[in-house]
Amino acid sequence: MILYQIIVLVLVLVMIAGAVAVVTAPTNFSAVIMEGVVALTLALLFLLMAAPDVAITQTVIAAGLSTAIFLWTLRRLEKVERKEKNHE
């Protein structure tokens, strides 16, 4: 039981650190990756909290698809920025 509590404590701390990292990250890309880390940690936490349904959904949707469309958008925006620079 002590081990369980320690694991939960560590996960919560990792998650909070990740959240702070998302807010303060230097680039958009690293912020998106940190968001993925937070989502995955949360999924682990859900698994430990006897909520396997939520854990699966969190992994697939919040950690997987969400991060994917963020990266998609970032690439799109970068391309536009690069194009604009070329024009100048």
Added chain:
Amino acid sequence: MNKVAALGVIVILGIFIQMALHDSNPGKGAFPEKSSSLVADSYLTKSVSQKAPAEISPGDTKLENGAANVVTSVVVDYRGFDTLGEVTILFAVAAGIGLFLKKRPHFKPRQPGTILKTLVPLAVFFIFITGSYVFLHGHLTPGGGFPGGAMMAAGVVLLALSIRKSMRSVFFKILESLAGISFVAIGLIGLYTKGSFLQNFLGAGALGNLYSAWLVMILYFIIGIKVAAELSSVIADFDQMEEGGKQ
């Protein structure tokens, strides 16, 4: 907003939350000693509208709801109306993106290599099988329509990334539409045969069997298809706008 001011707002809010959670006044607090839930036990013992049986074991047939996964029974049956709203949200997102984003038709897809061309469809085939397994077994095991549908959508992403062909969102739209119509139609059948919207008109089946909890299974199948189609069509829209940058 100024960083200091924002920090001030956060601190004040934090203090308010701390005071609210550790309120020492008499009354019910946020950390009840005994579980305060009025509803959870009835969900677990399947005794919402009938008396709880003395014992519940897999294989029981006389329960009001035959889903072994209680979360599923809450999502699809007891609170199925929320879930209808939920798929409506994804539908609205897909429709909204289609409404305000301009489509860019002219682009040249890059041709993939042979390895990708042969291996990715195989992988996607397995992803589809897993996804459909997850939502067909939603009433028995963890998972269900949403993650299952999202897995299938992930397969579509993989296809889109590797094959580099413009994705046809028409197919998804039709699938989405059919699934949505059948969801509401099932609700209306419940309304006119049993008296209330989305009511189970198929019986509960045996607890823990694959072919049980008919309504839950059918609805989760529909939800899975609908979520897969909606997410794929959202991704197709994103894919098109991404390609648009290249032209």
Added chain:
Amino acid sequence: MNQVILLIAIPLLVAFSMPLTGKLFPRVSKVIALLTLLFEAIWAGFILFNTKGAVSVVIGGWLPPFGINLVVDHLSGVVAFVVSIVVLFSIFFQLSSGLSKKPNFYMLSLLLVASLMGIIFTGDLFNLFVFFEIAGISAYSLIASGKNSNSSNGALGYLIPASVASVFYLVGIALIYSTLGTLNIAQIASSFSSVKPILATFIAFSLLTLVLLEFEIVPFNSWVPRAYQGAPSSISAIFSSGLALASGYVMLRLGVIVFNGGQGGFIRTGSFELGHALFGIGVITVIAGEIAALAQKDVKKMLAFSSVGQMGMVLVAFSIGTHSSIYGGIFALISHSFAKLLLFLTAGLIIMKTGKSKYTQWTGIARCSPLFGVLMLIGSLGVIGIPLFSGFWGKFAIIGSTVVLGKIGFIATTLILAASVVEGFYFFRLVHTMFETGEEKVPKVKANFAFWLISSLLVAVIVALGLRPGIIDGRLKKIPGELIGNAESGYVQAVNKQLKGSKK
């Protein structure tokens, strides 16, 4: 009464089928959408006509605390009817105005009306959240569909605060569930007084943030001007008349029934007088809204800020919480819906035909086409609350109810009268400009049959309500009695009756 679910199910069904029909016959699908909205209005009228008192309708066959229920009473019936008419008129205007939109536009308006009906009828807190989200997502997309360069700015400026507010709403739900163990509004209402007071205050604030944001109350209304300006005029009209009405309704429901237990008087949570806070916020909203409207040159923004001021007045009325103030608040909301709808549609048509969005550029428009000037005038009179027009009776009842309150009542009365003067000033400035003779020649503005039909109906309603409020009084007067009962409100009783009548 079981059939009330059709108000939500049918637009959803039609919306789901529209990707099919929209691909095959785009024109027909738009007409189908319009017919669905017409059905909504008729059906809501039918429900309202048959309402005798509060009735709870279950969904899925599960009784209230376990399943989700819908509650039909006079309040929800009236609000649903008005909302359905507002959406019908706005979308009819959009469809007939010649600005063609994709089928998706009509699909999203169907989703918007379905979610507004859900917001109005649902008896479950989480379900309310889901419907608020559907309404929000349809609204953001509809705003972004606007042609001007502000539309995505307006949509994002609405999306971000609304999403933050909905996170806090979910915090409120989590705390309510861990404290009381239920999500049913009626059950929460009957046990909310046992929650610890500071916790109760926090819960009330976190739930109300989302509602007040949609209700355009200061300090949560920074989204209003941008969103209204960016959106197509028909959508601005739906916001100001439909969404604001629905969220005002939720405010009344949560405030009077849940946080006050239906006892009447100032809304309170535990020992904290929430009503005083809401009263104060309402007063600030009235002042800020009217001053901002006075400063605006852009007509749509001016109308938006005028809505903000009116909503503040309604909030003041609701927070007082007596019979006559609640009656006055509802009357003011309804008459404001009709008058603002007329103003937005007329202004939208003028902006569309002339391409000029500032009132200073409108010089002489009414010289060429005087009927538009008259329409704007009647709409303005309806909003300001001049006797013989619909807004009067609402303000009259609110002022009448504040008189008994002593000093606070004096502040409220002065404020509402002063706000009316300011409103009168900027509306007459607008109409006066329209009738001035300008140096430039202005093109004649022409409208089609659909517009004349809608506007004449709206004028008829505004004048009829002003001359004879008795038409709707019979039903409106029953509402406060249903909300404020001796021990329990009619709403809570209806749900409890259903529980007792069950076999369990």
Added chain:
Amino acid sequence: MNLTVLLYFGGFSLILTGFYGVLTGKNLIRVILALGIMEAGVNLLLVTTGFKPKAIPPIIVKSFKTLSLPNFADPLPQALVLTSIVIGFGITALSLALIVKYNEENGTIKMDEVENSEEVVE
């Protein structure tokens, strides 16, 4: 150590961190990410309301007497969180598409540059 209190603390920390990000963020992508953090925090909070120490997942795999329930976790909050996760994804997808449109219209993904050009009354 009380696990419930710890999890509440984690949930509220995430919400407040995200809120700080939303308040201070200029870059729209960062604001949406911060919103995602807030949503994650509230999801944790919701699951925590149904959490009991040593709980087992609410799936009936073997028989039990209804008078003495096994220590199941509360299924209702889990069902709500499922809904909430999907809604959060919907909001994210829509806002990203809006950001792309915003970028096309204004040539930037910063919020304040456009905001300054308009009178916004708080």
